[in-house]
Amino acid sequence: MNRETFEKIYEPLLQNVSTPIELYESILGKYFIGYADNLTFGQNTSAWARLHNPINSGVILHVNVWTVTGVSRSPFRAQFWFNATPPASDVKYSDTTPTNLAVTPLPKARVQLEYASNVTGNPTGGIKAFVRRALPETTLVDNENGKIIIAPGGNFMVFLSTPETPENETSGRVAFGWWEEKMYRGKCGCRQQKTR
Template sequence: MYSYMPVSVVNLTNPLNKSLQGKYFLGETDQLHPTDSNRTWAALINPPHSGVNLYFGIYVLSNLSDDKLVSQICFCSNLPTHGKQSHEVSTANLAFHPNPLPHGQIQFGSNLDTTHLSAIPVSTRVIPSYSSVASEKDGHWIIGPGKAILFTLTSSMDHPSPAVISFGWWEEAQGRY
C-alpha cells in the first residue's frame, strides 16, 4: 500500500561547510622564542575595514622546548602594534583555483608592550614541554573588524624556548548572521 524509502540524512559540521565554500582558513606563526623576560605573542587579527567577521575555529599552542610555557589568551578591542604578518596561511579547501584569500591575518612578535593595548584576559594555559595544547571553539569566538584575539607566551627560563601557535577560522560578511 505505502512504499517506504530509506531517508538519507547528511550532517555537515559548520567548519566543513565553510571549507567547502572556500571560507575556512588556517595558518601558523614563525617559531617564537619566549623567555622569562621576553613575552612573545601571536594574534588572529581582523583588519579595521575588512567588512567580515572572523569565526574562531581552533587554536594549537605547540611547545618545542624542554620547559613548560604559560599562555594567556586575551580579547583585544584594539590591535597590537609592531607585529610581523605570517605568510603561512592557506585556505582549507585546496580544490579552489585560484585559492580564496583571507581577510583575517595572523600576526606575531616579541617583547609585547601592553601599555596601549586594550585587552581582557579570558584564559590561561600551561603547555607542558614537548607537547601541544589545542582547543576547538567552533565559531563561538567572533572577531569583528578592528579587533583581535591575542595569545601570549612566557617561559620560566632565561634562554629561548621555541614554540609555534596555529589558528583556524572562517569568515562571513558582516550582518550575515
C-alpha cells in the same frame, strides 16, 4: 570549479544535512589555516601571535581551533586575549591558506595572522579571556567551533611567556584555523552580520 558553482551545487544540500561547520565553511572557500613559527621568548621576554581582523575587512572572524606546540625547554604559560593591544614589537605577518584548494580562484583571507618574538611588557586593553599552563614538550589545543567571534577592528591573541623559569630562552609555534563570514549593510546603513 569556481566558487559560484560550488555555492549553487553544495549550499542547498549542506544546509539540509548534518555537516560539520568546518567542512561547510571549507566547501564555500571561507575556511583558512595558518601558523606562526619560531616564536622565541624567555629571558624575561614574551612572544605573541594573533588573528587580526582589520577594521575594513568586511568580515566577521570565527575562531575555530588554536594550537600551541613545540615549546621544548621550559614550562610555559599561554594567555588568550580578545581585542588587546600587544606590547610594542617588530610585527611580522605569516602566510595563510584556504583549506579548499578546489575553488578557483583561490580565496584570500581578509583576516591577518600577525606575530612577534622577544617582546617586553604585557598586552593592554581588551579582555584576558583565559590562561593555560603547560610543561615542556606539551601541545595545547582547543576546538572553539567558531564560538569566538571577532568583529572588524578586533583580534584574538595568544601571548606566550615562561614565568616559572624567566631566565630560560625557548621557542614554539602557534597555529590557527578560522572562517570568515561576510557582512552586509543593513537598512540602517550599518554593518551587520549576514544571515544564512
